[in-house]
Amino acid sequence: MNTSSSMLHINDISKWFGGLQALSNVSISVTASTVHGIIGPNGAGKTTLFNVITGMISPDQGSVLLKGKLLPRQKPHKLVSMGIARTFQNIRLFNNMTILENVMIGQHVHTPTPVFSIILNTEFARIWEKKAREEALIALAFVGLEAKAAEIVKNLSYGQQRLVEFARAIAAKPKLILLDEPAAGMNPTEKANLLQFVSTLRESGYTIILIEHDMKLVMNICDTISVLDHGKKIAEGNPEDIRIHPEVIRAYLGKREPLND
Amino acid sequence: MSKVLSSAKENFLFVVVLIGLVPMVLTNNYYLHIINLAGIYTLITLGLNLLFGYTGQVSMGQAGYFAIGTYVSALLMFNLQFSFWLTLPLVLITCAVGGAVIGIPAMKLSGPYLVLATVGFGEIIRLILLNWTPVTKGAAGLTGIPLPEFFGIKLSSEQDFYYLIMSFLLLGTYIAYRLAQSKIGRTFSAIREDELAAEAMGVPINRYKIAAFIISAMYAGIAGALYGGFSGVASPDNFTFEDSVGFLCMSVIGGSWSISGAVIGAFMLTILSEALRAFQAYRLIIYGVILIFTVIYMPQGLAGLIQERKIRIVARLNTVKPSGRP
Amino acid sequence: MQYILNGLPIGAIYALVALGFSLTYASAGVLNWAQGDIVMLGAFLGFTFFQVMNLGFSVSLCISMFTLAVIGIMVQFFILRPLQKRQAPEINVVIATLGVAIIMRNIALIIWGADAQIIPSPVSNNPIQFSMLSITPQDILIIAIGILIMLILQVFLKYTTEGRALRAVAQDRYAAIVMGIDAERSDAIAFAASSALGAAAGILVAPVFFITFNMGVGIGLKGFVAAVIGGLGNIPGAIAGGFFLGVVESLAGGQISSGYRDAITFALLILVLWLKPTGLFLQKTRQKV
Numbered sequence: 001m002n003t004s005s006s007m008l009h010i011n012d013i014s015k016w017f018g019g020l021q022a023l024s025n026v027s028i029s030v031t032a033s034t035v036h037g038i039i040g041p042n043g044a045g046k047t048t049l050f051n052v053i054t055g056m057i058s059p060d061q062g063s064v065l066l067k068g069k070l071l072p073r074q075k076p077h078k079l080v081s082m083g084i085a086r087t088f089q090n091i092r093l094f095n096n097m098t099i100l101e102n103v104m105i106g107q108h109v110h111t112p113t114p115v116f117s118i119i120l121n122t123e124f125a126r127i128w129e130k131k132a133r134e135e136a137l138i139a140l141a142f143v144g145l146e147a148k149a150a151e152i153v154k155n156l157s158y159g160q161q162r163l164v165e166f167a168r169a170i171a172a173k174p175k176l177i178l179l180d181e182p183a184a185g186m187n188p189t190e191k192a193n194l195l196q197f198v199s200t201l202r203e204s205g206y207t208i209i210l211i212e213h214d215m216k217l218v219m220n221i222c223d224t225i226s227v228l229d230h231g232k233k234i235a236e237g238n239p240e241d242i243r244i245h246p247e248v249i250r251a252y253l254g255k256r257e258p259l260n261d
Numbered sequence: 262m263s264k265v266l267s268s269a270k271e272n273f274l275f276v277v278v279l280i281g282l283v284p285m286v287l288t289n290n291y292y293l294h295i296i297n298l299a300g301i302y303t304l305i306t307l308g309l310n311l312l313f314g315y316t317g318q319v320s321m322g323q324a325g326y327f328a329i330g331t332y333v334s335a336l337l338m339f340n341l342q343f344s345f346w347l348t349l350p351l352v353l354i355t356c357a358v359g360g361a362v363i364g365i366p367a368m369k370l371s372g373p374y375l376v377l378a379t380v381g382f383g384e385i386i387r388l389i390l391l392n393w394t395p396v397t398k399g400a401a402g403l404t405g406i407p408l409p410e411f412f413g414i415k416l417s418s419e420q421d422f423y424y425l426i427m428s429f430l431l432l433g434t435y436i437a438y439r440l441a442q443s444k445i446g447r448t449f450s451a452i453r454e455d456e457l458a459a460e461a462m463g464v465p466i467n468r469y470k471i472a473a474f475i476i477s478a479m480y481a482g483i484a485g486a487l488y489g490g491f492s493g494v495a496s497p498d499n500f501t502f503e504d505s506v507g508f509l510c511m512s513v514i515g516g517s518w519s520i521s522g523a524v525i526g527a528f529m530l531t532i533l534s535e536a537l538r539a540f541q542a543y544r545l546i547i548y549g550v551i552l553i554f555t556v557i558y559m560p561q562g563l564a565g566l567i568q569e570r571k572i573r574i575v576a577r578l579n580t581v582k583p584s585g586r587p
Numbered sequence: 588m589q590y591i592l593n594g595l596p597i598g599a600i601y602a603l604v605a606l607g608f609s610l611t612y613a614s615a616g617v618l619n620w621a622q623g624d625i626v627m628l629g630a631f632l633g634f635t636f637f638q639v640m641n642l643g644f645s646v647s648l649c650i651s652m653f654t655l656a657v658i659g660i661m662v663q664f665f666i667l668r669p670l671q672k673r674q675a676p677e678i679n680v681v682i683a684t685l686g687v688a689i690i691m692r693n694i695a696l697i698i699w700g701a702d703a704q705i706i707p708s709p710v711s712n713n714p715i716q717f718s719m720l721s722i723t724p725q726d727i728l729i730i731a732i733g734i735l736i737m738l739i740l741q742v743f744l745k746y747t748t749e750g751r752a753l754r755a756v757a758q759d760r761y762a763a764i765v766m767g768i769d770a771e772r773s774d775a776i777a778f779a780a781s782s783a784l785g786a787a788a789g790i791l792v793a794p795v796f797f798i799t800f801n802m803g804v805g806i807g808l809k810g811f812v813a814a815v816i817g818g819l820g821n822i823p824g825a826i827a828g829g830f831f832l833g834v835v836e837s838l839a840g841g842q843i844s845s846g847y848r849d850a851i852t853f854a855l856l857i858l859v860l861w862l863k864p865t866g867l868f869l870q871k872t873r874q875k876v
Contacts, residue, residue, distance in 0.1 A: 054461060080463030088461075094454035096518075097447075104444075105451045109463040111444065118443040119436050129444065172462060319678055366861035372677065373618045377815050378860050380808065381853035388850035503804065506685060513682055542693045549689035556679045556686070557669045 006067075007032040007176055007207040013052055013062035015045075015231075022048045023059070024231040030176075030224075035198055035208045037218045040228035041251055046211045047089065049228070050180055053209075054079055054086055066176065081109045085174035087165040089181045089211075093153045099164050100149040103136040106171030110135070139171040140164075143197070159190045166197065177201065179210040183217050195221050219243065227251065280427050284420045293419040297491060299531035300426040301484045306511045306523040307437045308480025313509070314517030315446055316473040317453025318367065319376050321505045322383030326356050326478040328390060328500035330485020332397060335406045335495060345409035345490060352482045359386075360478030364471035383505050391497040402496025406489045422491055429487060433480060438520045440476070449473060450518070514555050516564025525563045589720055590841040591834050596726040596795070598833020599733030603788035604810025605817060605825035606740065607781035613757035613820035614777040617667060618681050621688040622785055623807015624695075627800065629655050629786025630793045631695055634704050637790075644709040648732075648790050652783040659782025662687055663775045671771075688803065695800040703797035706790070729791045736787050737826055740780065744822065749776050757820065812856055 008030040015023040023045045030036045038046050051057045053064050055076040064071040072078050079085075085106070094102050111132045117125040140146040143163040148156070153164060162182065169177050179198075183191050191214065198221050201208055212218045218225060219239040227235040227242060229251040235242055242248055287293060305323055312318050333355050334348040343351075363382040370378055390397045397403070408415045409425065416425055440446055448469055451459040456466050489495055507530070515526020533551070537544035559566050604626055611619045629651050636647035666687060670680050710728050714721035744750040755763040756773040764770050789798075792806065813832040817824025835855065840848040 056457075076460045077463050077465045079461065086461055088458065092455045092458035092461075094451050094458070096454060097450055101447055101450070104447060105459060105462050105464065108444075108448065113444055113448075115445070118445060119439050121439060125443065132444065168462065313678075363857075366857055369864045370860055373612070373811075373819050374815060374860055374864060376618070376681070377811060378857050381812075381857050384808075385850045385853050388847060388853075392846040392850075502808070510682060510685070513679065542696045545693040546690050549686040549693070552686035552689070553666060553683045556675065556683045557666070557673065560673065560675050560679055 006030055008053070008209070009065040009068075010049070010053065011063045011065060013049065013059045013064070015048060015052060015057065015059050015061075022231050023052070025062075026228065026231070026233050027062075028226045028233065028236070030207060030209055032175075032207050033202060033205055034223040035202050035210065035221050037222035037225040038209060038211050038228060039213070039215075039218055039225060040234075043230070044228040044251075045231040046228055047180065048231075050086070050178055050211060053178065054084065080106075080172045080174070083173075083175035084178065085169035085172040085176075086178035087162075087169055087180055087182060089184060091158075091161050091165055093161055093164055093168075095154040096152065098150050098152055099140065099145060099156070099167075100133070100136055102153055102164055103139050103167045103171045104132050106139065106168040107132045107135055108172075110173060136167075136171050139167040142170055142200075143167045158185055159187075162186070162190075170201075174206065176207045176209065179208060179212075181211055181213065183212055183214045191217055277431065280431070281424075284423050290419045293423055295532060295535050296528075297419060297422050297426050299528045300423075300430045301488050301491065302508065302511060302531055303430055303524050303527035304433050304484035304487070305481045305508050306515065306527040307433050307520065308477035309508055309512045310515075310517050310520065310523045311437060311440065311446075311449065311480075312473045312477035313512055314519065314522070315441060315449035315453060316470060317449075317456075318470060318473060319372075319509070320379040320474075320477065321376050321502060321509055322363065322379035322381070322386075323477065323481045323508045324500040324502065324505040325383035325386035326359055326481035327485040327488070327504070327508075328386055328495075328497070329356055329359055329478075330482035331406075331489040331495045331500075332390060332403070332485075333482075334486035335403050335489045336396065338407045339403070345407070345486070349483065349486060352486045353479050356478040356482030357475045359482075360475035361471055364474030367474060368467045368470045380502055380505070383500075383502050387497045387500055387502075390500070397497075400496065400498075402494060402498075403489075404494045406493050406495065408493075409490045416490070426487055426491070429483060433483070434520060434524065437480075437523070441520050445469075510552060514552070514559075514562055516562025516566075516568075519562070519564035519568070521567075522562050522564030525567075529563065590837045592720050592722055593726075593841075594834035594837030595830065596729040596733075596833070597792075597836070598830035599730045600788045600792045600806075600829070601809055601813040601832050602826045602829025603733055603736065603784045603791070604806060605813035605829045606737070606822065607784040607788075608811055608814040609817070609820050609822055609825040610753075610777050610781040610784070611774075612814070613822070614753050615663070615667060615671075615774040616677070616680075616760075617684065618677070618811075618819075619778075619781065620681055620684040620807070621662065621691060621803075622781065622810060623805070624688045624691040624803035625655055625659070625782050625785035626789040626792070626806050626810070627695060627798070627803035628658070628691055629789030630706075630798045630802070631699050631704070631789075631800075632786070633790035633793055634699075634706050634798055637706055638704075648787065651790055652786040655782040655786035656779040659778035659780075660775045662782075663771075663778040667774060667778070668771065688807075692800055692803060699800065701800065703799045705797055706793040708794035725794060729795070732787070732791060736784065740784070740822075743780070749773070753777055753780075812852070816856065816859060 006029040010026060010028040013023050013026045014021065026049060038049065040046055048057070052059045053071070055072060055074055055078070058073045066082055066084065069082065071082065094105065111128050114125055137146050137149060140149055143166050145160065145163055145167065153161060156164070183194055186194060195217060198208060198210070222239060225237065225239060225242045226233055227248045234247045234251060235245045237245070284293060305327055309320060309323055312320055330352045333352050334345065337343040337348040337351060338345065363379060367375055367378055391399055408417050410416065416422060448459070448464055451464060452466050452469055460466050511526035511530045512523065513526070514530060515524070516522025533548065537547055540547065604622060607622045607625070608619065611617045632651040632654055633647045636642045636650055637644060642650070666683050667680070670683060708725045710724040714723050744754055752763070752768045753773050753776060755766070755768055756770050760770055796802065809832065813828040814825050815828070816831055817826070817828025832852070836848060836852055839851045
């Protein structure tokens, strides 16, 4: 594996939960500024892999490198400063706070927390607060929600909440964004917008890894796809190759027809 | 509209002047005494709101820090002849340590487990105070705690204490407000809402949780130091876990995710407690009923109720949908 | 060794109170702050029936348990339901139960006054010696009745429809509702059962300590500690936790110091929580991402 051009290098990761092996020697290399999909039937280990990357669980074997730098284990809060942001399958927003506040949290590592300046309300504190606010609004503009900045998150629609999560991830100024089933619960219009959105992210230079079940979406947007089944990587390549890959078809359908949505 | 949006600084000055005038209007010492007590309790509640309302960490052990404040201050004044003011930094340090001591195990805990750990802390403090007789005089407690002095004048009357306590209260409220409105307050709230997500966004949640414990401890400690001079006596009986529960009630009823809520809750419950004193046992029954009522029908506390009223009024003026911010 | 034996009767009582806490927590998700005062009411009612009205001990026990079960159902109906309907945060429910506790305490004060009362034990308090250890018939009675009640509870939970429904609700409330179980009825039963358990604890503890209107605070706290040690919501854990606490207290009080005994217990508790945040006997549940 050529690791010099890869943004993220997942290196021989294995993980056991009790007697069950959730991940088995998984190695994936993600190229910078591409959209890399990770798919597989339910229980294949996709979310476990995400959790290993983001430091929420510790692998029993293997390592993850971001641009050659080893990612720390079990320290999820260090991820952002290393350049990784993520969204959650079940949308984890700060429900009783405003959209703007939610996105401003994404800025946490990029702004200082000068306790005494804050208490004395100095220029320094005010400037940084203003900056955080502006950056957050920019991130919101990216997803088209800047007009609703003062709304309380729990009052929003599901689709809007997903967008807020994206904005919050962008506000963290990552190099790599992990999207955990971003299309879950979306209607076709929203999915089309998502496609557009991910495409724009790629053009803006972000590297994106996404877990998804919606095949059409995955085939349309991903540059590379890795397929997991029962914790092992069974295939990797561009959408065309994956679509007709016999192992993949067998894993999903048990038949030998090419993969469609 | 202009009333709602008048300058914060003007509002503040107005309030300060108003506070300053109170003792001249309210000459009854009994009422002033109640207000003074309420002021002390408000300091505790301010800290508790930051810890519980904002950061979401329940603490039923604040009486422990309150006690530490009183005893540390009093003992330093007795044994080392410190002035009241000199004891304050040491109270802050001791309480900060105390806050960390419970904050560190507490950061892994939530819900009833956290409740229990904080109760345990408060009880351990009380039991140490009760049993460490050579230093703390045990059950008999401390008497004759020296009065604080201000440039040589002993502060002894209710009026004197009023100004002292209100000064601390204004300062304490200001600091709490600044913290709450800042990135720090926002981060605290994020931890309460979803600490996993906050962590994924780069927030070092453990550090912030411990900080919240330390801050709340320091607030209660200062309140304790003031209480020592104010009441002149202190015994472990003043700092039971029932008192801790009382502080939590002040927080919840006033509105825990709110700085003004701390003031409202502490004052309301202190005044209510006194007002009902005549009814003896029935008084506490009424207290219990009010507690239940508030928690069912005003879950955001009184401050939340006021906030919703405000939002509704502004909305009616602007014909914009209210967003129900607690 | 004697200390261990001494700790058993109070351990049985703690176990009963702990069961009360765990039952309501498991099924309704409620930390019932009034549990301690339910114990107190049980004790006072037992006093009234046994001492004042001269009904037999067992009769007093049963009527007291029944009365408190009814009170428990009333608490669930008038206080828990409105809170559940409004999706109140957990802490608000705790405070509501706190209000109930305060009300119970002061009603007791009004009815029975501030003086401490005592129930004489139905059996003798003279220690029986065997080998190097001694135990009183009173202690044996407490342990025996305590265990009997726990067994009845286990039978109830395992073999009756209501009991199984309760366990279903405790495991997964929404799934249980979807399967047609009336969760609110289960809650009422949970409250009834834990109140009855509390009442039993109250009557059993009455011959040992003085009954005062204030006793609920202390014993409620101890029962809560025991429940947490065993893992809150874990039924067998509550029993284990109760006995564990009773024995540890006895050992700490005897071997180390009686004044600091509770402080030691709490310090131990905090240590346990630090190492195993969900109690000694409960598996740590993994957070779902």
